[in-house]
Amino acid sequence: MEILTEKKARITDIATRLFREKGYAATSMRDLAQAVGIEAASLYSHVKSKEEILSRICFSLADAFFEAQHHALQPDDAAPAALRKAVEAHVGVVAAHLSASGVFLHEWRHLSEPSLSRFRELRQQYENHWLMLLRRGKEEGVFHYEDEAIAVRHILSALNWIYDWYKPNGRYSVEQLSAHISKLIIQGIQ
């Protein structure tokens, strides 16, 4: 985890919220500066460019997804337990970073090369982890689905959209949410 100065962390946090609400392209550095409480030109003492902020948001969250999954899984888990843990880990990251998840999912295409390619590769790699999980369950005879690519997309779609509707102070805790979601998903393939 990269260490940021307090001010830079604050700028990144506020930018995350603005990029999620208005979109990256429609958020100006002047919008961001006003929300932070300084002049637009002063932002450049803390960040190199607007894109540097976007890049940090996207790659930090990618890190978080990998790390959470890595910590959740044990090599000797049976496939259904592993899938449930992976779902809980993913939901946990999304729920803890709702705005960043929205930016991660939609604004990454405003990255320029080489960040853009690197981002796409990380995403592909993460999807492959899920694919392996599903395959393992199929080989164990406990998962049933006709097409693994569709099944993976189906699962990640359900997990990713959570950022768009989950209310952290609403009816359900993150634990309850991920329990509900993993039940819907796992029943779908069992």
Add this chain to the structure above:
Amino acid sequence: MEILTEKKARITDIATRLFREKGYAATSMRDLAQAVGIEAASLYSHVKSKEEILSRICFSLADAFFEAQHHALQPDDAAPAALRKAVEAHVGVVAAHLSASGVFLHEWRHLSEPSLSRFRELRQQYENHWLMLLRRGKEEGVFHYEDEAIAVRHILSALNWIYDWYKPNGRYSVEQLSAHISKLIIQGIQ
């Protein structure tokens, strides 16, 4: 269905693709004009504003979702059959309008009032249709889920993300795709 002149329809089609690829805010009227093959100022002989184009894309697709669902459902369908038909109708619309679906899902927030509120209401209304469907299945004793709001979001998430990965000329026809998806969804709540 509103009738557009051939040129206006062409402008809307090209704008749909650009808005989906680059985002609404990052697509300039000059980008659009170049893709159409005229000067930027000439666009304004055909459309009132950039937002008018966005508005048309969003509300046309909303119409398509309502219409497809209305045509698919019969009042005397049992809940599982109705859910399957509703899934097929929704997937059919998304698959037939992949770029427009992306715009519909992500760019609507660039609408200004009163379009913005009207759009939100339509979306809420459509979600309510799905809620009713699920409730009916629960009352019939054939659907099982712990929270109806989560179940609806779960289903629509899986259906909506299709725009992001489905390849019309790939391995699966729309019919095969929606059959796979509806199986994953319906098994999840049965």
Add this chain to the structure above:
DNA sequence: CCTACCGATCGGTAGG
């Protein structure tokens, strides 16, 4: 459908 153009705003820099 074009040329010519408007005021506003953009990301970013110079220099302190």
Add this chain to the structure above:
DNA sequence: CCTACCGATCGGTAGG
């Protein structure tokens, strides 16, 4: 972290 400012680009209009 600020004032002052840059060239580029934005959505849109006038007038033909």
